[in-house]
Amino acid sequence: MNLKELSQILGLSQTTVSRALNGYPEVGEATRRRVQEAAAAHHYRPSTRAKGLATGRAMAIGHVIPVSTRHEIVNPVFADFIAGAGETYAAKGYDMILSVVDDDREARTYRDIAAKRNVDGILVHGPELNDPRIALLTELGLPFVVHGRASGVALPYSWLDVNNTRAFRRATDFLLDLGHRRIALVNGLEEMDFAARRRRGYEAALLARGVAPDPALMRSSEMTENYGHEAAAEMLRLPDPPTAFLTASMISALGVRRAIEDAGLKMGRDVSIVTHDDDLGYLRNGDGADPIFTATRSSVREAGRLAAAMLLELVADPDRTPRSRLMEATLVVGQSTGPAPQQAQAALSQRR
Amino acid sequence: MNLKELSQILGLSQTTVSRALNGYPEVGEATRRRVQEAAAAHHYRPSTRAKGLATGRAMAIGHVIPVSTRHEIVNPVFADFIAGAGETYAAKGYDMILSVVDDDREARTYRDIAAKRNVDGILVHGPELNDPRIALLTELGLPFVVHGRASGVALPYSWLDVNNTRAFRRATDFLLDLGHRRIALVNGLEEMDFAARRRRGYEAALLARGVAPDPALMRSSEMTENYGHEAAAEMLRLPDPPTAFLTASMISALGVRRAIEDAGLKMGRDVSIVTHDDDLGYLRNGDGADPIFTATRSSVREAGRLAAAMLLELVADPDRTPRSRLMEATLVVGQSTGPAPQQAQAALSQRR
DNA sequence: ATGAAAGCGCTAACAT
DNA sequence: ATGTTAGCGCTTTCAT
Numbered sequence: 001m002n003l004k005e006l007s008q009i010l011g012l013s014q015t016t017v018s019r020a021l022n023g024y025p026e027v028g029e030a031t032r033r034r035v036q037e038a039a040a041a042h043h044y045r046p047s048t049r050a051k052g053l054a055t056g057r058a059m060a061i062g063h064v065i066p067v068s069t070r071h072e073i074v075n076p077v078f079a080d081f082i083a084g085a086g087e088t089y090a091a092k093g094y095d096m097i098l099s100v101v102d103d104d105r106e107a108r109t110y111r112d113i114a115a116k117r118n119v120d121g122i123l124v125h126g127p128e129l130n131d132p133r134i135a136l137l138t139e140l141g142l143p144f145v146v147h148g149r150a151s152g153v154a155l156p157y158s159w160l161d162v163n164n165t166r167a168f169r170r171a172t173d174f175l176l177d178l179g180h181r182r183i184a185l186v187n188g189l190e191e192m193d194f195a196a197r198r199r200r201g202y203e204a205a206l207l208a209r210g211v212a213p214d215p216a217l218m219r220s221s222e223m224t225e226n227y228g229h230e231a232a233a234e235m236l237r238l239p240d241p242p243t244a245f246l247t248a249s250m251i252s253a254l255g256v257r258r259a260i261e262d263a264g265l266k267m268g269r270d271v272s273i274v275t276h277d278d279d280l281g282y283l284r285n286g287d288g289a290d291p292i293f294t295a296t297r298s299s300v301r302e303a304g305r306l307a308a309a310m311l312l313e314l315v316a317d318p319d320r321t322p323r324s325r326l327m328e329a330t331l332v333v334g335q336s337t338g339p340a341p342q343q344a345q346a347a348l349s350q351r352r
Numbered sequence: 353m354n355l356k357e358l359s360q361i362l363g364l365s366q367t368t369v370s371r372a373l374n375g376y377p378e379v380g381e382a383t384r385r386r387v388q389e390a391a392a393a394h395h396y397r398p399s400t401r402a403k404g405l406a407t408g409r410a411m412a413i414g415h416v417i418p419v420s421t422r423h424e425i426v427n428p429v430f431a432d433f434i435a436g437a438g439e440t441y442a443a444k445g446y447d448m449i450l451s452v453v454d455d456d457r458e459a460r461t462y463r464d465i466a467a468k469r470n471v472d473g474i475l476v477h478g479p480e481l482n483d484p485r486i487a488l489l490t491e492l493g494l495p496f497v498v499h500g501r502a503s504g505v506a507l508p509y510s511w512l513d514v515n516n517t518r519a520f521r522r523a524t525d526f527l528l529d530l531g532h533r534r535i536a537l538v539n540g541l542e543e544m545d546f547a548a549r550r551r552r553g554y555e556a557a558l559l560a561r562g563v564a565p566d567p568a569l570m571r572s573s574e575m576t577e578n579y580g581h582e583a584a585a586e587m588l589r590l591p592d593p594p595t596a597f598l599t600a601s602m603i604s605a606l607g608v609r610r611a612i613e614d615a616g617l618k619m620g621r622d623v624s625i626v627t628h629d630d631d632l633g634y635l636r637n638g639d640g641a642d643p644i645f646t647a648t649r650s651s652v653r654e655a656g657r658l659a660a661a662m663l664l665e666l667v668a669d670p671d672r673t674p675r676s677r678l679m680e681a682t683l684v685v686g687q688s689t690g691p692a693p694q695q696a697q698a699a700l701s702q703r704r
Numbered sequence: 705a706t707g708a709a710a711g712c713g714c715t716a717a718c719a720t
Numbered sequence: 721a722t723g724t725t726a727g728c729g730c731t732t733t734c735a736t
Contacts, residue, residue, distance in 0.1 A: 013723045028721055045467035049401040050713030053728045067435050076428040083419050086452025096450045100438025115397035365707045380705060402729030405712045
């Protein structure tokens with residue numbers, strides 16, 4: 001069923017039918033109702049391509065997900081972010097187009113997307129410190145919003161980020177309040193902007209208390225359980241081992257926990273863990289925190305919703321000045337928090 | 353840069369330029385080269401929508417990902433599957449359109465997708481035992497491939513699945529070979545076809561050895577760490593507790609492990625775990641198995657690649673008879689396999 | 705081997 | 721309040 005057929009059935013012109021369906025005011029109320037009913041009855045839906053061609057708008061947003069051929073893993077937080085963004089798009093009648101791309105050839109992909117004109121805007125994932133995509137997309141004139149930020153880029157652009165610096169500063173403070181002084185950081189890859197920010201928050205908290213950051217207690221790699229396990233195991237073998245671990249994800253935290261257990265230590269008595277939970281609900285305990293962890297938590301799904309909404313506004317008015325939004329993570333205190341749990345709770349309620 | 357502009361620059365008609373670029377034989381070799389060079393120089397890419405409108409093909413495949421508003425979680429295996437499918441699409445010049453949809457309103461979504469005509473085919477995720485989508489899509493005449501199967505559906509359709517029955521039968525056999533008789537099954541939601549198959553494999557193995565499946569040792573729920581923990585904890589409190597656990601995912605396996613440790617038992621000495629790893633590489637130990645687990649493993653990314661390829665063939669020839677493909681999972685033996693590891697290794701090498 | 709023209713399904717000026 | 725007409729950027733007959 002297309003517009004032509006529908007208008008013939010109704011004995012109206014395509015124009016009138018189109019106007020009735022798109023809410024133009026000059027159409028009579030009776031006519032509009034009649035048209036709407038017929039459209040519903042015949043399951044009429046306008047062809048996206050034809051509409052796009054006529055309006056010049058694609059009614060679609062592109063997400064480029066970088067994938068490396070080396071490890072067959074896709075960052076699982078993408079899934080939640082995309083689910084959130086998808087909700088927004090669905091509500092506004094937009095499609096979401098995913099391009100899976102080898103992380104090396106990304107530039108070409110963005111050029112192609114711009115030239116093919118099948119999206120009205122792009123959501124940029126996983127920015128690095130000096131991410132070249134921001135300059136590229138600016139040059140191409142394609143509206144975009146970055147999930148995260150690129151600290152090294154001077155251009156103005158729109159972004160939405162979690163306040164990673166603050167989250168990790170707060171988590172470190174929490175451990176310091178408990179009396180910990182040897183706090184290890186099991187961080188993500190530091191080419192990633194978010195990881196660099198996390199480290200800055202961690203270091204700032206230490207320095208503010210006069211504790212010198214110890215390179216032997218800082219690791220950076222891709223977040224796997226195994227990485228968490230190895231990193232923690234090695235650090236626990238140091239002459240002056242850490243009494244607490246700050247990890248950048250629940251997954252690595254699980255590895256850290258395993259290392260602690262392997263070493264014959266007791267979680268929460270001998271050693272503490274604070275982790276950052278990017279909404280990996282599978283690892284959460286219902287609505288509360290996992291009882292064995294204390295975690296800073298941000299809602300990736302909500303971030304997806306909001307970032308998509310920002311992008312749609314930008315698409316509607318491409319000349320608007322770039323906007324940004326910083327989401328705060330919450331600190332959720334679990335059961336076994338280390339030397340002095342009571343003290344921890346007090347410190348926490350203060351900080352809220 | 354569009355076709356009109358490009359053809360004016362070249363002093364040729366749009367027709368000739370189009371033919372040159374699309375490999376039609378009647379174009380002179382010299383002309384073709386000249387056109388191709390100009391196209392490359394000006395970064396010309398045909399507009400997807402215009403091309404689609406003219407050819408009647410969308411050059412896009414739809415994936416509908418069901419999301420519940422209750423739990424803010426997206427099944428993480430989707431990400432890997434989609435990454436695999438995306439590779440295939442990119443290689444063949446197809447776009448991938450993702451629709452995120454509340455799991456209740458799915459039928460309407462498929463109707464809309466068909467009516468909007470912006471995809472040439474659909475990949476169906478997470479089939480239930482009697483999945484209504486198969487009949488719906490057949491009726492709509494939209495080519496589709498199912499990732500998984502719907503055992504209750506009689507219609508012929510194309511699918512790609514992992515041999516879950518065999519994987520779980522083999523895993524159960526493995527535990528039986530080790531001497532276990534009280535084997536618990538911590539399964540996924542049994543409305544899901546794959547979970548039902550897994551249970552069948554488990555039961556078949558038990559029955560073949562004359563061990564009666566005990567309902568007290570069988571659980572079914574959504575795969576979270578917490579679920580694994582609770583299920584295992586309760587079972588371990590039984591008067592006749594299990595000596596081995598068979599779990600349907602690495603995530604729930606982590607919960608099971610925690611319950612085992614909570615109970616003061618030693619993994620691999622007192623109790624064993626065999627899990628099914630759907631490629632959640634974050635939880636894997638490099639290329640080998642996690643040393644504490646024994647797992648059946650399937651490559652979700654590869655499944656995505658293959659399913660997408662099957663769908664593209666179907667799109668090219670919608671009248672071809674449905675085809676199916678069954679992927680085998682491998683059994684990977686970890687370190688601590690229970691009462692008699694040596695025996696396990698022997699049993700395994702036999703079974704390969 | 706190349707071009708002119710029609711048409712894919714829709715929207716948006718421009719009538720009336 | 722409704723209709724006529726001209727595109728949007730491409731492919732595809734049909735001529736030449």
